[in-house]
Amino acid sequence: MLIDPERLERLTNIAESSLLPLVKGALLYTIPLSVVTFVIGLAIALLTALARLSSMKLLQWAARAYVSAIRGTPLLVQLFIIFYGLPTIGITIDPLPAAIIGFSLNVGAYASEIIRAAILSIPKGQWEAAYSLGMDDVQTLRRIILPQAARVSVPPLSNTFISLVKDTSLASLILVAEMFRKAQEIAATNYEFLLLYTEAALIYWVICFFLSIVQGSMEKRLSRYVVR
């Protein structure tokens, strides 16, 4: 099937004119939203992992309940509860903050399991060596355990981050003007759905490809002290 020249020209024009708004959506929303929520999510994840590993039953239980609730419900439903649900009881949150809250809580739950497993993977002898030098729990974690756990968690955390970048497209459904929403808006005016959605897909792919490279170099840097 040949595409007639006129149609080809139209498609090229739309692709060209839509590229800037899409990239803008990515640079102004998709990427910052991903980075900010990942950082907040990691902080939540670390606290949650430590709560799970603590000897206090109440903390353990709270962390378990949180992880269970987040993992057991769809992300889209969580976003809808925060953005469309909470206003019913008088809590109104703007689209962007709502998205940040939703994604952070989501990342926090998933990443906490990664961090917990990474901490548990560090041999007991490392804790004992630190204790024998007179370190307390906090010093041992900060200086000895977490730096080693970081190395173990880079690959699974990169997975989480890459998933997050793609999941931010769900923010389009709570009115955040991120890249995919831009694609939808443009496609609604010219009906070139295949073209616009493919274009958005390609931009996601480029971002994630770049992230894989960052992951690779981080793994290399953190592995300088292990035998290969």
Added chain:
Amino acid sequence: MLVVEGLRKTFENHEVLKGVHLTVRKGEVVVIIGPSGSGKTTLLRCLNVLEIPDEGTLTIDDEQLQFTTKPSKKEMIRFRRLTGMVFQAYNLFPHMTALENVMEGPITVKRLKKHEAKEKAEQLLMKVGLKDQMHMYPFQLSGGQQQRVGIARALAMEPKVLLFDEPTSALDPELVGEVLKVMKDLANEGMTMVVVTHEMRFAREVADEVIFFDEGMMIERGHPEQLFTNPTHERTRQFLQRIQ
């Protein structure tokens, strides 16, 4: 001076330490020998408070730790700093170089300035013969070298008593000598040491006193010459026969 009184420890219905009494004078080297599972490692770990005894008292100079009621974490950390531990499996921090391993305690725990800690760590590493390996990571070092870093790391905290838990058991035979030499030097310098080991020659040559430990109790103690050639207990005799 280290004084151990009535130390008891039970792991799930198994009594590992059955009321241990022990005195180690300043500058003394005490070697503990005994069959595996006799509780000698547990005793050493109790001295470093890595295990919490159920009962008993530890005294080092004028500091005391009682275990009748469980001491607080703070008390345990404070007491732990009086002793240094050298582990069978070295337990070096793999993400730090030899130098950083030795600097870690002084910087994080003693809050020494970085250049002071570094200077001290360099001296200690030179002392254990690792001048050229200071900037290597543990995985780049042989077992004997790793264990010498372990000794330097423990020394950096200036403990009053240095504890060795089978420090040469994980080493290839040809690497044992270099570690024992460092320990011998320390003994000659007047370091107070408690050593759990299977190296009978080291015990003979360096120890001021040898203790035979079995089934959670001290069976016999004495000067190495006396204990090795003329043990008074039947169990000591049997053990010495088996290992020779």
